[in-house]
Amino acid sequence: MRAKLQQADGIAYRSSTSSIWRYMWKYKALYLITLPGIVYYLIFKYIPLGASFIAFKDYNIFKGVWGSPWVGLxxxxxxxxxxxxxxxxxxxxxxGGLDILFAFPAPIILALLLNEVRIVMYKRIVQTVIYMPHFLSWVIISGIAVGILSPSTGVVNQFLGWLGIEPIYFLGENSYIRTILITSGIWKEVGWGTIIYLAALAGINPDLYEAAEIDGANRWKQTLAITVPSILPTIVILFLLKIGDFLDFGFERVWVFLNPLTYENGEILDTYIYRAGLLQQEYSFTTAVGMFKSIIGLTLLVLANKLSRKATGESLF
Known part of the structure; x- marks a missing residue:
């Protein structure tokens, strides 16, 4: 009896494996498309995790990873x-908090506004214009910002001059650096983020709006009662992903705007890791800083995921 059961299990296992391979072969084009992304994450995300333990060592490039002495915490x-x-x-x-407060809702609001546009050509033109900055590098973005905010030739300071206000060196003032970082990020990425929400809006059943209109609901009430609840799962998932990257604001995004005059309010963990780790060659110390940042991000993600599951029923895992 036991032999028959084992034989049946073996046949079922082979059948299941064969079905998986047939399924993968059927959709081989899709799996081929995902291959570069998988390779990227393996090389730059997962393989480097193997050397994270140098945070507990006094790493020396001449002694190597295994030859460097342990120093604990x-x-x-x-x-x-x-x-x-x-x-x-x-x-x-x-x-990071300002980015969540202002940058995260921006594509949601923009998608809701575009969803109300009925002139298709105008809607497509606006979408194209707001998408374009996403494909620019942060070096180009910083160059544009320098040109706009220049104290001598910048558009902003020329406008202030018309109002009788003295020119302001925005990129050299600590009090403005955070505002510049957040607003430049919104301008660059708001159009790209809008794509996801527009796709979610396209999946809403039109019959819901017709029924609401029959009941006398105007566009604002329809937005609150139908549109926002319908895209809430998408909003929650993207918010959880944003929470996971709370301390990972981005090295390039800050580095191109940073200078000795704005270190006080502008320097973040990513730029500090670059300066201390690569320029000063303190590899073990900056690995410890990076590990600390990752642990905080993971903790925030797990807590936010649990709260989201209890509050909305939506979660990442």
Missing amino acids: EHFERMFRHADFLRIFKNTVII
Whole structure:
């Protein structure tokens, strides 16, 4: 009896494996398209995790990973004792919080506005215009910002001059650097983020709007009662992903705007890791900083995921 059961299990397993391979072969084009993305994440995301333990070593490039001595939590203790760490961590939290507060809702609002446009040609032109900045590098974005905010030839300062206000060196003022980082990010990415929400809006059943219109609901009430609840699962999932990247604001996005005059309010963990890790060759110390940042991000993601599951029923896992 047992032999028959084992034989049946073996046949079922082979059948299941064969079905999987047939399914993959049927959709081989889709799997081929995903291959570059898989290779990218393997090389730049997963393989480097294998050397994360150098955060607990005094890494020396001549001794190698295995030859470097263990130092335990020394680098983590040094991180919390570092004079600038609290300031840099505070900057990262503030800038990340402002990004969630202002940048995250921007594509949602823009998608809702575009969804109300009935002139198809105008809608397509607006979509094309707002998508374009996404394909520009941060170096180009910073060059545009320098040209716009220049104290001598910038459009903004020329306008201020017409109002009788003295020119302001925006990129050299600590008080403006966070605003510049957030607004430039919104301008660059708001159009790209709108694509996802427009796709979600396209999936809403038109019969719902017709029924609401018969009941006397205007466009604003239809938006609140139908549109927003219908795209809420998409909003929740993207918000959870945003929470996971809370401290990962982006190195290039900040580095191109940073200068010695704006270090006080503009430097974040990513730029500090670059300066200390690559320029000063403190590999173990900056690995500890990166590990600390990853642990905070993972903790926030798990907590937000649990709260989302209880509050809305939507979650990543």
